[in-house]
């Protein structure tokens with residue numbers, strides 16, 4: 182059975198950019214397939230989607246946030262009432278836009294969206310970004326045969342690996358062509374080895390503390406830094422004074438958040454970062470060598486996100502507690518001074534990455550909406 186006319190697709194997800202970016206990339210791919218597709222996004226007023234979705238020109242509908250407690254606490258008793266309100270709100274949106282399919286990316290709004298779709302008999306597609314699934318997607322995967330994952334081996338029933346949908350600005354990035362322009366736009370020198378430091382969309386205080394502390398060593402080695410710190414997080418970059426590296430002008434540029442991460446990726450030669458699924462997949466698809474410092478909380482998904490890439494030679498894995506000034510001096514600086522090793526890592530990363538996940542997921546969404554089989 183084929184739905185008549187253009188499809189109406191509801192994308193549900195949000196929270197951090199790690200959740201919003203694949204949603205936006207999937208919207209881009211659906212609109213590439215058919216520019217007449219109606220795309221509606223369900224998100225929260227608190228997440229980054231509240232800014233990023235309208236900025237991408239998409240229709241955002243806000244649902245109340247329903248955090249699901251990870252452990253059975255008294256708060257669990259309040260979930261059904263809150264959840265019922267959010268399901269009813271989602272259901273109204275599905276009816277208003279005559280949804281043909283709901284695609285959930287996990288997070289706060291995904292659970293009510295999945296339940297509303299089930300009530301309205303609208304097909305559901307689940308996309309899980311992380312190597313270990315979150316609670317919302319564990320629920321969602323029980324309701325549908327259409328389950329897509331970023332990584333191989335994610336424990337969800339019926340999972341098919343499609344990779345992580347990447348925005349066209351990243352997937353289509355020609356780093357060599359954009360390098361000069363990107364460095365100039367970011368206040369970096371054209372001629373120096375360039376390290377990108379990024380703690381993901383929210384930043385990471387640990388990275389913000391450790392990397393500036395070795396500014397003098399980096400500068401003395403001729404390594405300039407672009408440090409994306411996260412909004413509201415602090416970074417104190419020491420003045421070089423008369424210490425090592427003084428007298429040479431080696432930039433250490435701090436930006437709280439970049440809407441154009443493609444510029445950062447074009448500008449840099451290597452990366453020190455957290456291991457959010459988005460960062461891992463973008464860097465591997467672009468062939469960027471990186472030292473991954475997984476966030477040591479949550480269900481351990483960040484370590485699992487980076488492990489296969491690191492095992493394939495595409496980067497280093499550094500425990501949070503091991504990220505110290507000494508590590509920078511003894512491990513990172515020698516790596517940055519070794520173009521052959523960097524090139525080998527870059528090649529291994531590129532071989533591991535997936536560039537066309539957005540098109541693969543969009544294809545699955547259309548099949549789910551039009552009565553296909555998984």
Ligand SMILES: CC(=O)N[C@H]1[C@@H](OP(=O)(O)OP(=O)(O)OC[C@H]2O[C@@H](n3ccc(=O)[nH]c3=O)[C@H](O)[C@@H]2O)O[C@H](CO)[C@@H](O)[C@@H]1O
Pocket residue numbers: 197198199200202310311379380381382383384409437438439440441442455456457458459460461463476479482483486
């Ligand atoms: C603290 C937290 O909850 N972290 C989770 C969050 O991470 P977080 O949101 O940090 O996610 P990711 O590393 O997955 O992705 C970061 C995304 O933000 C973009 N970006 C980043 C910085 C910037 O200045 N501009 C910008 O556009 C990157 O290009 C990338 O697309 O979602 C990930 C994907 O579900 C999870 O794996 C992480 O565990």
